[in-house]
Amino acid sequence: MDVREYPPRKQNTETRLAPRRQTVGHRAGELRGKKITGGCADWDIPISINRYVMEEPWDMIINVGHVVPHEVLGFANHNKNYFIGLGGKDTICASHMAAACYGIENNLGSLVTPPLRHCFNKAENEFMNRLPDVYIQVVMAYNEQGELVHTGFYCGNDLDTYLQAAKQSMAENITVVPPLKKSGCRHAGR
Numbered sequence: 001m002d003v004r005e006y007p008p009r010k011q012n013t014e015t016r017l018a019p020r021r022q023t024v025g026h027r028a029g030e031l032r033g034k035k036i037t038g039g040c041a042d043w044d045i046p047i048s049i050n051r052y053v054m055e056e057p058w059d060m061i062i063n064v065g066h067v068v069p070h071e072v073l074g075f076a077n078h079n080k081n082y083f084i085g086l087g088g089k090d091t092i093c094a095s096h097m098a099a100a101c102y103g104i105e106n107n108l109g110s111l112v113t114p115p116l117r118h119c120f121n122k123a124e125n126e127f128m129n130r131l132p133d134v135y136i137q138v139v140m141a142y143n144e145q146g147e148l149v150h151t152g153f154y155c156g157n158d159l160d161t162y163l164q165a166a167k168q169s170m171a172e173n174i175t176v177v178p179p180l181k182k183s184g185c186r187h188a189g190r
Contacts, residue, residue, distance in 0.1 A: 041098035041115070047123045048088025053131070061133040066140055067154075067165040069173055072099040073117045074110035077137055078162035079124045095119070109174045111166050121159060133157060137165035141172035 053061070065077040072095065073080050084092055095116050099107055107114040112121070139152030151172060154165040 038102070040101040040103070043094060043098070045094050045098065045116075045119050045123075046088070046090045047083065047127055048091045049082060050086040053082065053086055054128075058132055061131055062136060063133055064136040065138070067137045067162070067169045068140065069109045069169065071104040071108045072096055072114070073120070074107055074112070074114045075162075075166040075169055077165070078135060078159075079120045079128075082128065083120050083123065109170060111163060111170070135161050137161055139165050139169045139172065141169075 063078075063081050065081055067075050067077045070076040070080070084095070099114065099116050102115050107116070110117075112118065134155065134157045137152075137154040138150055139154075140148055141151045143149050152165060152168045154161045
């Protein structure tokens with residue numbers, strides 16, 4: 001058994017089945033330098049994805065999901081569904097560690113500035129631009145009765161579709177509060 005492959009696959013006597021994921025490229029040095037992460041992370045992000053996504057002759061890939069605030073990519077959905085949802089462990093671990101080093105508070109609710117969103121957008125353009133995909137991006141928020149309802153629907157095959165949905169989600173799901181002022185702590189009786 002190849003330890004990189006889980007669950008283990010049965011082997012026949014002639015040939016071994018191919019692994020489920022393949023590395024399609026690396027975002028080498030993408031995180032390096034102060035321009036992207038402020039020097040917080042300096043490793044490559046391997047881009048591994050389920051091989052069937054890349055190898056099959058798809059007529060159309062319909063990529064559906066909710067655009068909500070996300071601590072790693074600013075907002076969930078869009079190409080996160082490929083690189084994390086169908087990605088390999090090496091992609092998931094390297095990208096999440098980089099986001100943690102950069103600071104979750106710097107990522108959450110940002111549109112395109114989180115370093116990982118930047119990397120994934122470039123990787124999609126470089127490695128996956130031949131895929132016949134369309135994104136269906138749904139926005140949800142709480143209504144006046146406290147019920148979670150759909151408030152937006154965006155459909156397209158480009159980054160602008162995601163950005164429009166993320167802007168609506170930002171307006172409806174993020175409340176910015178002023179920083180708290182630190183004050184001295186007083187103990188009772190003093």
